[in-house]
Amino acid sequence: MDTEILARIQFAFTVAFHYIYPPLSIGLGLLMVVFEGLYLKTGKKQYEILTRFWLKIFAITFGIGVATGIIMEFEFGTNWSVYSKYVGDIFGSALAAEGLFAFGLESTFLGILLFGWNRVSPKVHFISTIGVFLGSMFSAVWIVVANSWQQTPAGYHIVGEGLNARAEVTDFWAMVFNPSSVDRIIHVWQGAFLSGAFLVLSVHAYYLLKGRYVEISKKAFKIALAVATLVSLTQLASGHSSADGVAENQPAKLAAMEGHYEPSAAADLYLFGWVDNDSQEVTGIGVPGGLSFLVHQDFEEPVAGLNAFPKDEVPTQVNAVFQFYHIMISIGMFLIGLTLYACYLWWRGKLFEKKWLLRIFVLSALLPQIANQVGWFAAEMGRQPWVVYGHLKTSDAFSQEVSSNQILFSLILFFVVYTILFLLFLYSVNKKIKHGPYEEAENPNEFLKYT
């Protein structure tokens, strides 16, 4: 296989694997802040138990997130050296800010969060929890800023030509607040909150089904449900705003997302479908003119299709972009329905009576994870053939001096190590869940051996 394809496979594999963990850390971080805050406010042991229990799962998640994240930082240089030189001037300040402001905060306070229970006061511990949570949120900001700049470059100019061409920053704040940054940061945060909230929902639904830790599980379930409902609903708004931005700034990507080819015609909005890139046809069920309506509030208004752009400036994997995008939206809609229905039952006082619903919640932890993954796949594949939209093509961006054998070597190594890591993650999280938040034989209000 050629170097470019291997480099792309390796990057996709390592970044997709990495992205299982940070969203979970951010989401669990939010819930730990809530649990620990409630503990400090009410003084109830139950909240302390919840904080300590979720902290254990958070610790593993965070650890793997950091370990796999460091690889990403260096993989730009090893496999994408042309790209690194091209964007270093711009990307660099975002990465430097991420390291100093975000990662410095989260990693130093992590030590106190994990090992400081007996060394600092509860208040200082709570501040450390907030520090770690905020650090992980800031991390997301800077990383998404860098990626958004690749989607919608702003605040820069290009200097040099050919191999020596590179982007230089002219306006830092315009670079940071490029047209897609804010929408995408919020969208990513929300995706992260959902993955954390649904893991909490899933585990406590499991306990409720088993009749274990019933008291605290009901509390945790309700808190996580409130978060999940609020975020799923607002996710719709940020998703819509994000799509509007794509329509304006990356029209070819939008066209690929809905499989819209005609250069200038009203575009449909599909519920689901299948795109044939050769015949340029979509088979599926959708609202005629729906995309035109979403973009222009008019069912008749034309939207630029893929054929409106030069052949070599549109994504070739249209069906993949279409599918990933639609899976993300379907999951988002499903989560809204699920949480609203659960809230309705909660309001009627029947939240924990329907076993089938709890079973769905047990499985639901996977859904935000899948949505996060496919959402990014749609965003990144939809940007192709560009790595920096409109400026640098992916096929020009990889390290020319690295041979395909070298990448094959590292790819196999990654595959082996990450498989082991993933199995260890599943094993130890499963073990912690099976073991539960405390020894059941004892009264939760008196059991704590460390108090």
Place this chain on the structure above:
Amino acid sequence: METFLGIDYPTLWYLVVGLLFSGYAILEGFDYGAGAWHLFFRKDMSRRIAINAIGPIWDANQVWLIIGGGALFAGFPVMYATMLSAMYIPFMLFLMLLVLRSAAIKFRSAEEMTWWRKTWDIVYFLSNTLIGFLLGVVLGNVLQGFELHENHVYKGGVFLTFLNPYAILTGLTTLSIFMTQGAIFLLLKTEGRLFARLTFLLKKGMIFFIVTFVFTSFYTLIYLPGVIDKFKENPVFFVIPILAFLAVANVPRLVSKKKYMQALIFSSLTMAFLLMLVAFQLYPVLLPSTINPAYSVTIYNAASSQKSLGIMLTIVLIGAPLLAMYFLFLYRTFNGKVKLDDTSY
């Protein structure tokens, strides 16, 4: 070219990167170093204590690698891209070992089974040892220069060229200084028989360091004759190797007086002086070309724009004091000997 206090921006950023790398070497030096002694401790409990000695701080120490890497990418993208893609194999191994090391710390004590812990002990020992070695190997390669052609295009070997004799020597030297640093750090953190064992091991570590250091120095002077040119021009800078030597010599003295904290400071200073030596020798070159000096990567042809460097210097001026505060707070919280509790690894 814009300046600050009379120093141009690329040079300032060179100092920032140098400072970050020194911080990384000093802090992760004792982390990796402690881990490189791991199999020299026989009892399971000793091994647990050794891991928990770095337990609450290793994540924070790793920040220095992340910021250092980010700073190199941000300030000298050409250097970052050229070095990483030319040194593909050693860096991939380094990254993989970092992952395995993190996994070993997290998972080693999670199970009681002997085979489980023994396996992770070996993984932990090997990853720490090889990480220290590989960092030195990369440094050795940078000192010798790369086969860089026009536009800094690397055309050297891609698989095993990085393992040349000089690089192996610098690799061993780095490992030995990490191990010295690690043993002193563990002395601060342990008591009883493990402490006694470490006093014995530290002596071995110092001997290992002195031997490799002498070999490397002679090899450098004989086979890399260019290295002392700079010092001949500016004899004043001979003070750096002298300081490095004095710092090394001071370590055993302080250890015998049981002043471990001071010993740790002096072994850290040794590292800082040795890195200064390298930095001074290279400046303003970052990556020498063995083909033609004109093709070398320097801080000027590799630097980001003045605008970007200015922004990043501002970020550092705001961020560094914050980071220093976090670190002070963290280290004060976990000062003193290791005490295992239910939150320990």
